[in-house]
Amino acid sequence: MATALNIPIDRSSPVPLYHQVVQGIEGMIRSGALEPGSKLENEIELAAQLNLSRPTMRKAMDELVRAGLLVRKRGVGTQVVASQVRRHLELSSLFDDLARGGKAPATRVLSFRHGPAEPEIAETLQLPPGVGVYHFTRLRSVDEKPLALMENWVRDDVAELTEVGLRDHGMYQILRDAGVNFRLANQRIGAAVADAHQAELLEVAAGSALVTMERTAVDDTGRSVETGRHAYRADSYSFEMTLVQR
Amino acid sequence: MATALNIPIDRSSPVPLYHQVVQGIEGMIRSGALEPGSKLENEIELAAQLNLSRPTMRKAMDELVRAGLLVRKRGVGTQVVASQVRRHLELSSLFDDLARGGKAPATRVLSFRHGPAEPEIAETLQLPPGVGVYHFTRLRSVDEKPLALMENWVRDDVAELTEVGLRDHGMYQILRDAGVNFRLANQRIGAAVADAHQAELLEVAAGSALVTMERTAVDDTGRSVETGRHAYRADSYSFEMTLVQR
DNA sequence: CAGTGGTCTAGACCACTGC
DNA sequence: CAGTGGTCTAGACCACTGC
Known part of the structure; x- marks a missing residue:
């Protein structure tokens, strides 16, 4: 048999x-x-x-x-297993996921700053004294349709980031190219309704549902390299995962 | 060192x-x-x-x-790792999570039926001919506050479910006690806004944000035992997880 | 180059399942 | 009881890192 x-x-x-x-x-x-x-x-x-x-x-x-x-x-x-299995939720980036799916993601950098970190971010990233952050917001679209509004903070001692670089490449790709080896991420997925600002950028009605995600990623030296808060259009995005009993 | x-x-x-x-x-x-x-x-x-x-x-x-x-x-x-790590997202039930957190979850069974499955559910669970389903909706509350609205379908050849049982125990506990060994689950997390019916039951304003979750769970014989669609108050619930690079 | 984790072998004994 | 996966050992050789 x-x-x-x-x-x-x-x-x-x-x-x-x-x-x-x-x-x-x-x-x-x-x-x-x-x-x-x-x-x-x-x-x-x-x-x-x-x-x-x-x-x-x-x-x-x-x-x-x-x-x-x-x-x-x-x-x-x-x-x-007698059922269709989805891909395990992996440590991956939105840009890569979209690119793998044959889509052509486009990114608009809405703001870009470099300097010392706010105390809350310094705490989250456990920044040593003297290490600053890049802080930027981006709007990611696929086929002209806005999909995600992303705000991120990145330690400035791991890579040099530029506005142009972030427009043309995924953030994780840039960091990997700079030698960062991501190992794990803590993330939290929730929901919110779009405020007027978010609604305008994501081209949905104010009050529409958004999937929210907060993430902090750790590299192979144990450092927290990056943290961010993202909001996705709920009509275009959800998180799929396979959980396995330990 | x-x-x-x-x-x-x-x-x-x-x-x-x-x-x-x-x-x-x-x-x-x-x-x-x-x-x-x-x-x-x-x-x-x-x-x-x-x-x-x-x-x-x-x-x-x-x-x-x-x-x-x-x-x-x-x-x-x-x-x-140099950062606080959250618990890995495990294959667990809301009831167990709440109970572990020292909360006293309460369940109201809103509807309960037993019979043949709709074609869509039969497909999702890959039901063999002659196997029916229990179909029920529950409202779960913690400290008198509604938290989740849950609709589930369970194969009727794995356990005998009753309305009273579901009121007094978590669904996963009942199934485990009946000898079901869960091994994995496919799930999808998204967002929605509450309609009038959901808003009334969850005691939020219509239009409030909800975290939505769809899940199908598989046991150690490879069968899909259970599938469900849940909606959680976004102000009280989110999914936390740690992702590890493969 | 020394030190580290990554891969691989050929066994042994055991616990659980279903007949 | 036979058959299965679960645990454990004592090695070997290798690839990668950082000096």
Whole structure:
């Protein structure tokens, strides 16, 4: 009954073996070769099929379980999840998400300042003495339609930001290019109604629903690099995610 | 410079060793024994200190990285994240969240039906022929204040639901008690403005902001057990989460 | 170059499930 | 009871970082 894996493993590839397995199983699920609800062989058998050790096979399975593609039960086995799975909510930027979706995002920089931080922002970013911030607001549109109003603060010791740079590129892209490796973000999603100013910029009626998001992002040295408050048109944007039981 | 770990490891405990380490480090971070931004010893040294193998130590570290408490960098080392971390968005229920927060949630069951599913719901839950659904709406309040309006559909072959049961217990608790092991959920968070009906029940002005959430939950056999649409008062509720770079 | 985390192996023993 | 995933060990070799 269980489906055998037909995954090419390239031991000379720089891609880790467990990740080749992850990609292979993801591909088989996407292509339909592994049907929703179908059962996999036990992990010892699968490891043998692919000439891998059991820990390596397990590491691949663990990742797929965390991604929400497989479910496992001790004493029973491993199954492909019987429902369509959305992409896991990742640490990504709006600009990248839009670009990946084939859209052409456009950005208008509404304000841009550089200087010392207000106490509240200094506290949020835990700024050391002498470190200032860039503070700017942007309006992001897709196909001429306004989508998001974004206010952000960025430590000024991680990169040099300019108004022109922010108009032409996503903020995360600029920071990554400057050598910032983002590791995690704390974020809060809520709702609000548009005030007159927001309504005019986002081209909706005052009183329309907005999805609000506050985020602070941390890099691989543990520093809080960036914090921001965003408002999205609720008719054009929502946050999708897959939660996995720990 | 690096802080030594002072964690009791009990090899006779049913709690896995790696999880004892996770709990120990979490505790040291919470108590301040491990300061934000401080560096840990390398993992081989830490494993030796606790008399554990390196893979076991690594498994604990991996979990803490995923939880957003540690950041690691190859060739450099491991650090405690320098910012306050919120709890990871988990697969949990509103009722449990409120109860954990020391609140006393109250539920009013506004409607309750049992029968065949509408085609859209049957599709969402991928119901097999002959399986019906419970369909109900609830108003959840905390300290007499309305917080959420919830409409849910539950497969009728996983548990027997009653109006009284739903009034006195959280839905997830009832399902877990009936033997359902939830594994993952797909959810979408957005915003809306309250219509007259919602406004009256939630005791806000019509036109107030609401946080909306749609969710479908999957159990350990891969079945979609439950789907629902919820609306929360935006002035009292938001979704917090920590995203970790994959 | 020394130090760090990342990957991988070949085992062992155990807990849980369903018959 | 047989079958499954869960935990754990003691190594090995490698890639990357910062000096």
